[in-house]
Amino acid sequence: MLVVGSIALDSVQTPFGAAQEVLGGAAVFAAAAASFFAPVRMVGVVGTDFPREHLRRLQQWDIDVSGVEVREGQTFRWSGYYEYDLNQAHTVATHLNVFEDFRPDLPRTYCCTPYVFLANIDPELQAAVLDQVETPRLTVCDTMNFWISGKRDALLAVLARVDVALMNDAEARQLCDTPSLVQAARRILDLGPRAVVLKKGEHGAAMFTRDGHFAAPGYPLEQIKDPTGAGDAFAGGLVGYLAYTDDFSDDNLRKAIICGSVVASFNVEDFSLERLARLTPNEIVERYRQFRAMTDFGSM
Numbered sequence: 001m002l003v004v005g006s007i008a009l010d011s012v013q014t015p016f017g018a019a020q021e022v023l024g025g026a027a028v029f030a031a032a033a034a035s036f037f038a039p040v041r042m043v044g045v046v047g048t049d050f051p052r053e054h055l056r057r058l059q060q061w062d063i064d065v066s067g068v069e070v071r072e073g074q075t076f077r078w079s080g081y082y083e084y085d086l087n088q089a090h091t092v093a094t095h096l097n098v099f100e101d102f103r104p105d106l107p108r109t110y111c112c113t114p115y116v117f118l119a120n121i122d123p124e125l126q127a128a129v130l131d132q133v134e135t136p137r138l139t140v141c142d143t144m145n146f147w148i149s150g151k152r153d154a155l156l157a158v159l160a161r162v163d164v165a166l167m168n169d170a171e172a173r174q175l176c177d178t179p180s181l182v183q184a185a186r187r188i189l190d191l192g193p194r195a196v197v198l199k200k201g202e203h204g205a206a207m208f209t210r211d212g213h214f215a216a217p218g219y220p221l222e223q224i225k226d227p228t229g230a231g232d233a234f235a236g237g238l239v240g241y242l243a244y245t246d247d248f249s250d251d252n253l254r255k256a257i258i259c260g261s262v263v264a265s266f267n268v269e270d271f272s273l274e275r276l277a278r279l280t281p282n283e284i285v286e287r288y289r290q291f292r293a294m295t296d297f298g299s300m
């Protein structure tokens with residue numbers, strides 16, 4: 001599976017602590033989450049200041065980082081804080097640095113990767129990645145409000161080319177200019193994707209396909225330290241599971257959404273990638289089982 005997106009040094013403050021200049025970025029969270037299910041190839045850019053130990057850490061997850069370019073200059077940095085509403089990140093600063101001129105250039109060996117996750121980057125770059133992969137079996141993209149308002153046409157063109165579109169409720173409403181999420185999802189499906197997955201932070205996720213609707217709850221966590229990267233870990237778990245199973249039926253998409261939710265729920269239990277670094281396959285299986293138990297209400 002191929003993951004393309006930001007690789008960052010994050011500085012984060014939450015009501016439960018703080019972390020300075022730690023490993024982050026959408027591609028990193030997504031790749032780490034996906035690596036529990038499938039081998040991952042990563043494409044991104046870092047500066048010469050990027051600690052080598054971070055690249056080694058990614059390799060320990062069996063993530064192929066030969067598509068990560070090291071460029072003269074500083075690594076992308078994001079800093080932000082959360083208050084008690086952990087669904088709302090407050091950005092303090094975004095320094096694009098080497099990420100500003102990022103032009104994804106896939107190594108030859110990556111071009112036939114069957115499963116592709118385009119994390120939240122400029123839709124023109126997402127399209128450039130799709131141009132370089134040969135007949136992928138599954139393509140999934142994420143996006144954000146900034147691109148919906150700033151590069152709408154380019155984003156619509158990407159949505160017409162992917163199989164699964166991820167975004168949050170507000171972004172779906174903004175993109176389709178309607179308060180109704182059902183209408184918004186239908187309009188996005190009309191553009192081309194076979195599934196639209198709406199991320200709802202601690203409240204779970206919803207999926208719309210032409211044949212139906214699925215809602216996953218949020219996992220009731222007692223201890224949340226840092227929600228940064230939850231959306232990306234969700235996406236990584238989801239696409240990783242689809243890559244592992246190579247089954248894109250509605251039933252399997254439901255399972256993939258639960259796998260994404262499981263990994264994301266672990267990710268928020270600690271800062272940066274600390275929790276995913278300690279996560280075991282058994283813990284994933286056990287929490288998946290809990291998700292099932294949580295949503296099984298039997299017959300009337």
Ligand code: AMP
Nearest residue numbers: 006008024025026078228229230231232
């Ligand atoms: P999430 O919490 O899932 O929205 O993702 C947060 C991650 O996205 C952090 O690790 C940031 O480094 C990264 N990030 C923040 N802003 C941007 C941006 N404008 N472009 C790409 N990545 C970003």
